[in-house]
Amino acid sequence: MSFRFMRISTNILKIKETLPKEVTLVAVSKTKPVSDILEVYQTGHRDFGENKVQELVAKQQDLPKDIRWHMIGHLQRNKVKYIAPFIHLIHAVDSLRLLKEINKQALKNNRIIHCLLQIKIASEETKFGLTQNEVAALLSSEELKTLHNIRIIGLMGMATFTKDTKQIESEFCRLKAIFDNLKHITFENCSLQELSMGMSNDYPIAVSCGSTMVRIGSSIFGARACSLE
Numbered sequence: 001m002s003f004r005f006m007r008i009s010t011n012i013l014k015i016k017e018t019l020p021k022e023v024t025l026v027a028v029s030k031t032k033p034v035s036d037i038l039e040v041y042q043t044g045h046r047d048f049g050e051n052k053v054q055e056l057v058a059k060q061q062d063l064p065k066d067i068r069w070h071m072i073g074h075l076q077r078n079k080v081k082y083i084a085p086f087i088h089l090i091h092a093v094d095s096l097r098l099l100k101e102i103n104k105q106a107l108k109n110n111r112i113i114h115c116l117l118q119i120k121i122a123s124e125e126t127k128f129g130l131t132q133n134e135v136a137a138l139l140s141s142e143e144l145k146t147l148h149n150i151r152i153i154g155l156m157g158m159a160t161f162t163k164d165t166k167q168i169e170s171e172f173c174r175l176k177a178i179f180d181n182l183k184h185i186t187f188e189n190c191s192l193q194e195l196s197m198g199m200s201n202d203y204p205i206a207v208s209c210g211s212t213m214v215r216i217g218s219s220i221f222g223a224r225a226c227s228l229e
């Protein structure tokens with residue numbers, strides 16, 4: 001057993017100890033080799049997240065088939081077809097056009113694909129996502145109700161990259177409030193139950209604000225060589 005194995009497996013077990021039982025941990029393995037993922041897999045962990053389609057597809061082919069793969073990055077419509085056969089959850093959906101394409105590819109694969117809608121909560125310009133008004137409009141669209149091969153099961157968001165914990169807390173709590181406001185909207189293919197928020201640097205704040213799913217990379221696998229997100 002290598003020291004690296006000891007370190008990665010110790011990291012994930014320690015993080016799991018601090019998380020409430022009902023919070024799902026998605027181990028974000030982007031840029032990390034298959035060998036590192038297998039080391040986490042061997043601790044019994046099954047939920048892994050990637051943010052690039054090509055990397056996700058390559059790793060899915062090389063790794064055990066009972067892994068639940070989460071697409072956490074921005075997804076282009078022309079790439080949905082590559083992940084539709086196996087994806088467990090798509091976290092960052094921010095348009096009806098993308099939902100329609102996911103529905104089409106899900107139908108082709110005879111599957112129902114679970115999705116989260118990404119809400120823009122950060123103050124940075126570059127982050128994707130819907131505003132509170134846009135998500136409300138999307139959920140009231142009649143066309144959405146015709147997409148029988150998708151399920152909208154929750155919301156996702158990313159806080160501003162800052163050391164100001166008060167700002168992070170206010171952004172996560174705002175997302176929780178949006179989630180609570182929309183939770184009563186349920187129909188055949190929509191029922192908001194999951195709230196995906198929290199990364200290595202801010203997940204304890206996200207959990208205290210009501211996160212049900214945290215996406216943690218560097219605190220498990222170590223720092224990434226260069227920033228590819």
Ligand SMILES: *Cc1c(COP(=O)(O)O)cnc(C)c1O
Pocket residue numbers: 028030051072073158198199200201215216217218219229
């Ligand atoms: C990379 C990434 C994460 C994990 O980031 P860490 O800081 O390494 O924990 C979480 N969510 C998204 C959308 C990401 O792209």
